[in-house]
Amino acid sequence: MDININIKKNLQIRAFYLFFVIASIQLGIGILGVSRLIYLEVQQDAWISIVIAFFYVSLIIMVMLLILKQYENADIYGIQVDIFGKWIGKLFGTFFIFHFALSFFSILITYIEVIKVFIFPTVNDYILSFMLLCLVIYSVLGGIRVIIGVCVIFFFLSHWLLILLIQPALQMELTHLQPVFVTPITDLLKGARVTSYTFMGFEILFLIYPFILNKNKAKLPIFLGLGWTTFLLLLTTILVIGYFSFDQIERREWVLLGLFKIQSFAFIERFDYIVVAEWMMVVIPSLILLMWGITYGTKRLYQVPQRATLYTIAILCFIGSLFTNEHFQIQKVINWSSEYGFWLVYVYPLLLLPIVLIKKKWQKRKDGDHHVH
Amino acid sequence: MKRSRSPEKGSIFPIKVAELKKILQDQFNNNPDLSFSIYEKKDKKLAVFFIAYLVESEKIENFLLEPLLSKEIPWANTSIKNEIPLNGPEEVVNLKNILANLLLGKVYVYIEQEQTAIAYMLSKKEKRSLQQSETESLVLGPKIGFTESMVTNLNIVRWNIRSEDLVLERFMLGKREPREVRIIYLHSIANSDDVQTMRQRLTELDIDFVEDSAILMQYIEDSSSTIFPQFLSTELPDRFSYSINKGKIGVLVENSPTAIIAPTSFFSYFESTEDLYMRWNVGTFLRGLRFISFLLSTLLTPMYVAAATFHYEIIPPTLLVNLGLSRAAVPFPPILEALFLELMIELLRESGARLPTKVGQTIGIVGGVVVGTAAVQAGITSNVLIIFVALSALASFTAPNYLMGTTARIIRFPMIILAGFLGIIGILFGACFLVIHLLKLTSLGRPYLSPIYPLEMKDFNKVLFRLPNQFQYKRFKSYRPKDLIRYPKQKAKKKKDIDE
Known part of the structure; x- marks a missing residue:
């Protein structure tokens, strides 16, 4: 297995698309309910937790970029094989694939549950899951360029939803956010930890980095993407806290969707139906990117054709979604995914960085010695 | 000897x-x-x-x-x-x-x-005289259309683009009956890769004979399974020469009054040369109207079906009362009602197109007014749906390109069926599928959804809307023309104060 990869010219992408990639994969199902989770931990200081989380994620992204920069054109699969050797490296790579698969599955079943709760309580799971997986397969078959195209277009097609938040914003009660800075720092950190599932997804950078055409310009779009996610998270959390009372927030599982119920027009009374359906355009890009991560990873590690993995994983997820339709099961999957992801995405890069740096330094010294003798 | x-x-x-x-x-x-x-x-x-x-x-x-x-x-x-x-x-x-x-x-x-x-x-060819184009009518601008004679068409093109830069490559296509085909482009503007692709597709074509440019178009298109046209066909010489001047490639076929233009993007099917003849703000309005009408014609009836079948809550109470009253007498589920009416409109359109003009008009009136009213009175459909169906049929005819208008009408049917089974989720599924499908399409190897993806913000003012001419000094960048600049950027002098 090659550590550095040559990407064909027609597969390379311009750096500014990373903005759409990062924003699309982070905005998914998490943002629907995360405001409530943070609020339950830290009440009105929830926004501080989000800011803390933002800085921590920024740190992780810096670390990731630093790791990637040590190599010519490598992704995480190549780097791990280089550092830990063939067998352990591949095992660690498989951990990443498993992480993507778990996230993928958790997003899929959560969105199906949202549809069932809000629109069709009686619809069969397999129809919804089949439809979503069809869309995923259809776009992943198009390759990386189509996948990024889906991110870009669906980004534009879904962000009009923000207009619907104007009405609740006008009716907000600012006193709900006061007094500020009353929560102890440990609770704030706990609140930040809750956001880990929502912020997750930026680890796709480890895979997509070699595909970037102008790598020196990659930093800005990445942080803009992260900034955009954070901004939306802050916005919705403040709106949720300002609009709802404590009891109301506690009772609502996906509290953000509650906000969309308020706006009504002359010809449309309830927007939450439209929002839940429209959320498909928010969910599909993250599903597609994760699925691409799985198929691309298995191809890198085990030389399995991407098509074969795509169909296999889709069929497995389809079968899996039939058996996880109870609320507590879905919560369990989300918890696993967020726990597992926490260690892999938020802790592991910090451990990997020193090893990579030491190895590179050692290699350089060895090469230097070689030159002298 | x-x-x-x-x-x-x-x-x-x-x-x-x-x-x-x-x-x-x-x-x-x-x-x-x-x-x-x-x-x-x-x-x-x-x-x-x-x-x-x-x-x-x-x-x-x-x-x-x-x-x-x-x-x-x-x-x-x-x-x-x-x-x-x-x-x-x-x-x-x-x-x-x-x-x-x-x-x-x-x-x-x-x-x-x-x-x-x-x-x-000393060849002689009988031909009809130049006439106004029937399929693409303009209010403003040149009226003549291409004819079946290649000599006449080349004459028109040469007079429209009087430049030594204009290349008209000649090909003879068809084994049994060779027929003249011309690739037309501006040498110093058109992208040479695109020209080469077109040349290659024509020379590699191994068929007995070419009946018409519409058939040639189907032979050389990028994807044959899609419902969307990938090459633009036009009868209007002014549109043809306008596209050539933008750096696109034109193809003319002997015995065919329609010219082919490639590469095209999805959005170019909604532009008419009339937008250019109008003022920029009026042109922008008209183009926006056409985009909206494409959405209306594909989504309006499905939305009705979804709301009337599953999501009564979406409709405001005052409207709901009216809708309920008009639907009270209808014994069918909304999906059948909608499919029935849509089918009727399609029948009217098809019979109107096949019949001689005078009879066609009569059929339109009889069908539209008499049958429509009778259908409501007989309790087969509701009033509200008739309005929606008529509106979306009207909207589909606003597309300046006939092929795209037809596509919009046909997409509506699967959308109605999806809406009838899965409500608004079905509609969104259909919409997502269409968008992904459009993303995968190419026209002559160029992405179909440019300039939105690949994102070229600078091309937006040529495709999605229009700006005054001082901002139009560049050509369409997405197709990589050899020469990007049309004319040097002109800046109007700014007044410093009110009375100067």
Whole structure:
């Protein structure tokens, strides 16, 4: 297995698309309910937790970029094989694939549950899951360029939803956010930890980095993407806290969707139906990117054709979604995914960085010695 | 007989005139249209042969036979070439060549014992006169449309783009019946990769004959399974030359009044040259209207079906009462109701298109007014749905390109069915699928959804909306023209104060 990869010219992408990639994969199902989770931990200081989380994620992204920069054109699969050797490296790579698969599955079943709760309580799971997986397969078959195209277009097609938040914003009660800075720092950190599932997804950078055409310009779009996610998270959390009372927030599982119920027009009374359906355009890009991560990873590690993995994983997820339709099961999957992801995405890069740096330094010294003798 | 030089390879000359006649008659299966006349003077024999109805017979009589027979022109190749007052004499020796060119309207003169025959191009083609285009009508701007004659069309194009830069490459397509096809582009602007792709697709095409440009278009399109047209077809020379000037590639086919333009993006099917003739703000409004009407025509009826079947809550109470009243008498579920009405509109459109114009109008009135009212009174459909269906049918006719309008109408049917089964989720599924599908399409290898993806913000003002001319100084960047700048950027002087 090659550590550095040559990407064909027609597969390379311009750096500014990373903005759409990062924003699309982070905005998914998490943002629907995360405001409530943070609020339950830290009440009105929830926004501080989000800011803390933002800085921590920024740190992780810096670390990731630093790791990637040590190599010519490598992704995480190549780097791990280089550092830990063939067998352990591949095992660690498989951990990443498993992480993507778990996230993928958790997003899929959560969105199906949202549809069932809000629109069709009686619809069969397999129809919804089949439809979503069809869309995923259809776009992943198009390759990386189509996948990024889906991110870009669906980004534009879904962000009009923000207009619907104007009405609740006008009716907000600012006193709900006061007094500020009353929560102890440990609770704030706990609140930040809750956001880990929502912020997750930026680890796709480890895979997509070699595909970037102008790598020196990659930093800005990445942080803009992260900034955009954070901004939306802050916005919705403040709106949720300002609009709802404590009891109301506690009772609502996906509290953000509650906000969309308020706006009504002359010809449309309830927007939450439209929002839940429209959320498909928010969910599909993250599903597609994760699925691409799985198929691309298995191809890198085990030389399995991407098509074969795509169909296999889709069929497995389809079968899996039939058996996880109870609320507590879905919560369990989300918890696993967020726990597992926490260690892999938020802790592991910090451990990997020193090893990579030491190895590179050692290699350089060895090469230097070689030159002298 | 002395031979000054050995005959060229494949030459059938010199040959006895009677033998030549026999060979030709054999080749043309004794067709009576093959005119082969033999004249004798002073022991010399001369043959003139051509295919009747393909050539201008007055010219042959006045300028070829008259001087040859009555004047004292010596019967020899050199003197004929010099003294016959016809343009472009050509010496030919190859039988295959002669046979092929006879069918294109050439007239041959052969003097017995000469090494070559002399050919003149005297073809004549019956054609209709220039008319206004029927399928694409404009309120403003030039009105003439292309005709079936290639010569006329080339004449129009040459007069529209009077530039030495204009290249008109000639291809003969079709094994059995070769037909002339032209690739037209501006050499210093059009992307040479695109030109090469088009050239390659045409030369690699191995078919018996090309019936029409619409069929050629289907042969050389990027994807044949999609419902969306990938090449633009137009009858309007002004639209054609406008696209050529933008750096696109045009294709003209003999015997076809529609020209092909490539590469195109999804959005170019919604632009009309009229947008350019209007002021920029009016043009922007009209273009926006067409985008909205595409959405309306594909989504309006499905939305009704979804709301009336599953999501009553979406409809505001006041509207719901009206809707309930008008639907109270209807015994069918909304999906059947909608499909029935849509089918009726399609029938009206199709019968209107097939019938002669006068009868067509009557059918429109009878169908639209009488059947529509009767359907409501009979309790088959609701009033509200009739409005929606009529609106979306109207909207689908706003697309300046007929192919895209048809596509919009057809997409509606699967959308209605999806909405009938899965409500708004079904509609969103259909919409997502369509968007992904559009993303995967290419036109001549260029992405179909440019400039949105690949994102080129600077092209937005040419495609999605229009800006005043001082912002239009660049060409469409997404297709990578060789020369990006149309004219130097002009800046209007700014006034510093009110009264200056």
